[in-house]
Amino acid sequence: MDVLSDVVALMRTGRPISARISWRSPWGRVFPASPGSATFQVVLRGSCWLIPPGGAPIPLSVGDVVFLPHGDGYGLTDDPDGPLAASDCGPHEDPGLFTTATLGGTGAETVTLCCGYYLAPGRTHPTLAQLPEVIHLPTTLGRHPELRATLELLAGEIDNPRLGADTLVTSLLDMVQLYILRAWYAEQAAAVTKTGWAAALADPAISRAxxxxHRAPADHWTLESLASTAGLSRAGFARRFTTLVGRPPLAYVTWWRLMTAARMLRETDASVGEVASKIGYGSEFAFGNAFKREYGIAPGRYRRQTCEETATQHNRASRTV
Incomplete structure (x- = not known):
């Protein structure tokens, strides 16, 4: 798996939610902050305004995509000067994988697609931490055609769910997240970003490493082998990697192995010993010590705890948007 694929695989716990809302003027809602979540809004018909957590209102038109990766509160309205009614909508609740609703008054219609993920603390990739509070991808003819096509498929599945819709909607939501991140990082690369993950992913040498x-975390990576892969000297590679990624190369290898192990413990039935072997640890004891240093608990207890959290999440009462 490449880095962006891993970001999406790690970012979600439990299942996502999605809602297609037909808003009728006058309307306006404020969505509360939901720490540990990521949300995107897509305008399918009409126009509206996003009231961001900071800064001026953002006008949105058909095809515009807004991604809020940090769970910040925001408003959505047909009039930036109008009142905003409270909403309890957020990915910490579970209205079902997809739902539809009509809200507001009796005037002009705006249709939005709202989707969200719950993110468990400590399980997200650092790329997300460096994203801005709002990513706005406006409609521009010919730009992001794959994202537009995926959004059209997603809206169709939510409007008319048929056999296999659960799997299709979940997969399409992952695709949307990937296309949003790909588009944003491409724009950052074009802007000649100098530091951070946008620069790391745009740097051919660091990106190769x-x-x-990510593709082979169990391999016995050394500073020499990674520098050779990157085509740089050891000192030059270590300096550039640490500056852009925020961790020394081998520290990142260890961190990524343990993140991979945590995902395996959450999502598979592999034993702790099997997980240790698959991520490159020679013994279950060594793996257990490393895992406890990173997560504060032993692997077996971590698995039980996350299973309990998932069960609690699935048992929450359904509610409407």
């Missing part, structure tokens, strides 16, 4: 780490 990250790619092999």
């Amino acid at each position: 990250l790619d092999v780490i």
